[in-house]
Amino acid sequence: MSMSRHSAAGPMPEDRAAGPAGRVTRLAALRAAVARIEGEPVHRLEEPGAAASGRRVAQMQPLGVPEADRALAGGFPTRGLTELHVEETRGGGTGVGFALALAVLLADSRPALWIGETRAFREAGLPYLPGLAGFGLDPSRLVLVRARRLADAAWAGEEAARSRALSLIVLEVRGNPALLSLDGTRRLHVRACEAGVPLLLLRQHGQPQATAAPLRLRIRPGPAATVPDLADQAKLLGHPVFDVAVEKARDGRLQRFRLEWNPHERRFQALDRREPHAGAVPHPALHRPGAARAAGALLALHRA
Amino acid sequence: MRRERLGRSWRCTAPEGRAADGGDGAPAPLALYRTVANANRLTALCETAEAGGLAPGLGLAEAKARFPGLEVLEADPAADRRLLEAVADWCDRYTPLVALDPPHGLVLDISGCAHLFGGERGLLDDLLARLFHQGFAASAAIAGHAGTALALAAHRPGLMVGAGAEIAAIGDLPVAALRLEPELAATLLRLGLTTLGALLALPRAALARRFGADLLLRLDRAAGRADRPIGPRRPVPLLIAERRLFEPVSRTEDVEAILLALAERLRGDLERRGEGARRLELSLFRVDGQVARLTVGTSEPQRDPRRIQSLFRERLAAVGDELDAGFGYDLVKLTVLQAEGLADRQEDLSRPDADDRTVGTLLDRLGARLGEASVLRLSPVASHWPERAQDLAPAVAGPAAAASGEDERLWLFTAPRPLRLLADPEPVEAVAEVPEGPPIRFRWRRALHGVRRSEGPERIEPEWWRASGAAARDYFRVEDEEGRRYWLFREGFYGRGEVEPAWYLHGFFA
Structure with a gap:
């Protein structure tokens, strides 16, 4: 058997003509064949030809936070399937927030597509335009697909993954349906890779399961940051914070990092970095009477 | 009713006995009745019952006493109406302009269509023959005016009247051809005015004074002196392409192939008009008279046959098993219901696959398969x-x-809004520290959430210019112990009014 496989994979005349790039592809195919024989998951290997042509750099979107980019080995993959897991439906805002932050980072002239089931939307809420706009996303660049059944949603996801007309696809499902197990995710991944489009499979209360996606992240909510200029007001809610655990990656390392999304500057930032706000000190009003002075004696009363 | 039991070509006056299929010989005479003014009166009769001496309007009890074997059923006007509409659907094969004339009539505008069926006579014969084979006893007439044709259809079936000959044609029709109120018709008969010719001979002013303007209007319409408007049941398409099939097809692939050919034909017409289709309809006429209609919309004007075909392919796949081809379709019709201007565009040789780069293509496919309301x-x-x-x-x-x-963009100046909003706010049990303050914990979907941080309240009053009956809400952004952020509100105030305030959860922040 090994003999026949060797002869099938042996050097061909056209291989030599194709040059080094062809040889790399060939090598990757051989590696994949060996891996299949040895029972190693194929998707852990490098993409064929990616390293040689230098496209690998362009296929990553750096998140702009060194810790996160290190954990993700360069950034977020901009083609193929990525799984995002949220532990509970009631924390669904967090997963969606992370997906939409990526949509903002990856936005170009093409729209983003958000596919979900009608029942899931009823349970976890519909996307809300004022909130999306406040989050930094241009709502006119978002198209929503509300599928009546899961099969329809999966079909729409495959159909969208084949198109090159989208900047990002979010496919939101509940749990671990059989339709989107290893086979289903593989189909999605292959199509999205071919079209060069990022596809996020957002699972509400999803369990870890065999998947064809090279990267799987578990998103948990983190306590929101404090408001920069009112750091003493501990009760106020600042920018959203995501606690991201890398559960599956190409290099096999499990990592965990925290990110803060800044909707005004439309970028991720590290948690500890606190820049003083430039316009923190208000100018005195010119045409108005000044602030009324406190009348009478000041009593030292604490707040209730 | 009896059609269902004895097959669709049921006739009371069928010459041969039905021993072969039914076993009970000739069926009993049938009569339909309806409750009119607290009395059950017959409304329709089969031929046998009529020959026996029954007449519409007779009391049900009397009819049963005279014919103990009479089968009576209650009339169902809604079913009659459905049947008439199904026949009207079927008549779309002759002309797109089909109007109902309840309770039992249809008006077809066949201007410019007759030559497709071998002239007016050919169309009339074809229509009547097909209806007969479907088990309908129909009569028809053709005239230059709808009113004339309607008057003739019942009393001079098969007649064709050219323009200008209307008055001569209706002269000897009975007054009943105008379908007047029974009292008025009886009055006319008592006065000896039995034919339309006699009515037409009378001075108009006196006629209107004595019997009302309605009679004159009906008379004028029958005589072709006034137009009876034809209100088509369905929107009139801009363009039609159709193919009649000698051998019915039933496979979806065949339908798609025919569809492609029809779309090719439509493309030429659309190009001449400088337009592209925004909404298309495919009508499949089944051999037994059923008509299935599929509609697709496009996000941009479209006239490429392949893309039209692929849209309908999605639609057909979505309909799936609901579409029953039965014994096959013998007429396939593609119509453009809505079109918009489409400028000619220079194709790019270097990018032959530019088609799947447009969002419109994708959205059209998704919309065709999942339904337009889903995208x-x-x-x-x-x-x-x-x-x-x-x-x-x-x-x-x-x-x-x-x-x-x-x-x-009002929201840019308001407080933060959630990313997801529940369509209906869900009630929660919340405990607040101070009456008007934020909650310290709340129970939602049976899970208890402790509030660690909160912002608010933001009071939102209902729109006073709408009578919605909603109350003012105090919204709070809260974060629970796990870091999940919610949008809660309280409706009503503590200590004011007789209704206790209630807490709701409305949205989710990132």
């Missing part, structure tokens, strides 16, 4: 009331990506 765009609405601040409109049929106006 949505969000658009802002100038309202501060949370539920009304956005509008979900179909992306396919709507205007292509309307730019949002500056004046509608």
Whole structure:
């Protein structure tokens, strides 16, 4: 058997003509064949030809936070399937927030597509335009697909993954349906890779399961940051914070990092970095009477 | 009713006995009745019952006493109406302009269609023959005016009247041809005015004074002196392409192939008009008279046959098993219901696959398969009331990506809004520290959440210019112990009014 496989994979005349790039592809195919024989998951290997042509750099979107980019080995993959897991439906805002932050980072002239089931939307809420706009996303660049059944949603996801007309696809499902197990995710991944489009499979209360996606992240909510200029007001809610655990990656390392999304500057930032706000000190009003002075004696009363 | 039991070609006056299929010999005479003014009266009779001496209007009890074997059923006008509409659907094969004339009539505008069926006589014969084979006893007449044709159809079936000959044709029709009120018809008969010719001979002014304007109007319509408007049941298409099949087809692949040929034919017409289709309809006429209709919309004007075919392929796949081909379709018709101007575009040789780069193609496919209401765009609405601040409109049929106006961006100046909003706020049990303050913990969907941080309240009053009956809400942004962020509100106030305030959860922040 090994003999026949060797002869099938042996050097061909056209291989030599194709040059080094062809040889790399060939090598990757051989590696994949060996891996299949040895029972190693194929998707852990490098993409064929990616390293040689230098496209690998362009296929990553750096998140702009060194810790996160290190954990993700360069950034977020901009083609193929990525799984995002949220532990509970009631924390669904967090997963969606992370997906939409990526949509903002990856936005170009093409729209983003958000596919979900009608029942899931009823349970976890519909996307809300004022909130999306406040989050930094241009709502006119978002198209929503509300599928009546899961099969329809999966079909729409495959159909969208084949198109090159989208900047990002979010496919939101509940749990671990059989339709989107290893086979289903593989189909999605292959199509999205071919079209060069990022596809996020957002699972509400999803369990870890065999998947064809090279990267799987578990998103948990983190306590929101404090408001920069009112750091003493501990009760106020600042920018959203995501606690991201890398559960599956190409290099096999499990990592965990925290990110803060800044909707005004439309970028991720590290948690500890606190820049003083430039316009923190208000100018005195010119045409108005000044602030009324406190009348009478000041009593030292604490707040209730 | 009896059609269902004895087959669709049921006739009371069938010459041969039905021993072979039914076993009970000739069927009993049938009569339909309806309750009119607290009395059951016969409304329709089969031929046998009529020959026996029964007449519509007779009391049900009397008829049963005279004919103990009479089978009586209650009349069902809604079913009659459905049957008439099904026949009208079927008549779409002759002309797109089919109007109902309840309770039992149809008006077909065949201007410009007759030559396709071998002239007016050919069309009339074809129509009647097909209806006869479906088990209908129909009569028809053709005239230059709808009113004339309707008057003739019942009393001079098969007659064709050219323009100008209407008055001569209706001269000897009975007054009943005008379908007047029974009292009026009886009065006319008592006065000896039995034919339309006699009515036409009378002075108009006296006729109108004595019997009302309605009689004159009906008379004028029958005589071709006034037009009876034809209200088509369905929107009149801009363009039609159809193919009649000698051998019925039933496979979906065959239908798609025919569809492609029809779309090719439509393309030429659309190019001449400088337009592309925005909404197309495919009508499949089954051999036994059923008509199935499929509609697709496009996000941009479209005339490429392949793309039209692929859209309908999705639609056919979505309909799936619901579409029963039965014994096959013998007529396939593709119509353009809505079109828009489409400028000719220079194709690019270097990018042959530019087609699948457009979003429109993808959205059309998704819309055709999942239904247009499933593919949505969000658009802002100038309202501060949370539920009304956005509008979900179909992306396919709507205007292509309307730019949002500056004046509608109210939310940019308001407090933060959640990413997801529940369609209906869900009640929660919340405990607040101070009556008007934020909650310290709340129970939602049976899970207890402790509030660690909160912001608010933000009071949102209902829109006073709408009579919605909603109450003012105090919204709070809260974060629970796990870091999940919610949008809660309290409706009503403590200590004011007789209704206790209630807490609701409305949205989710990132």
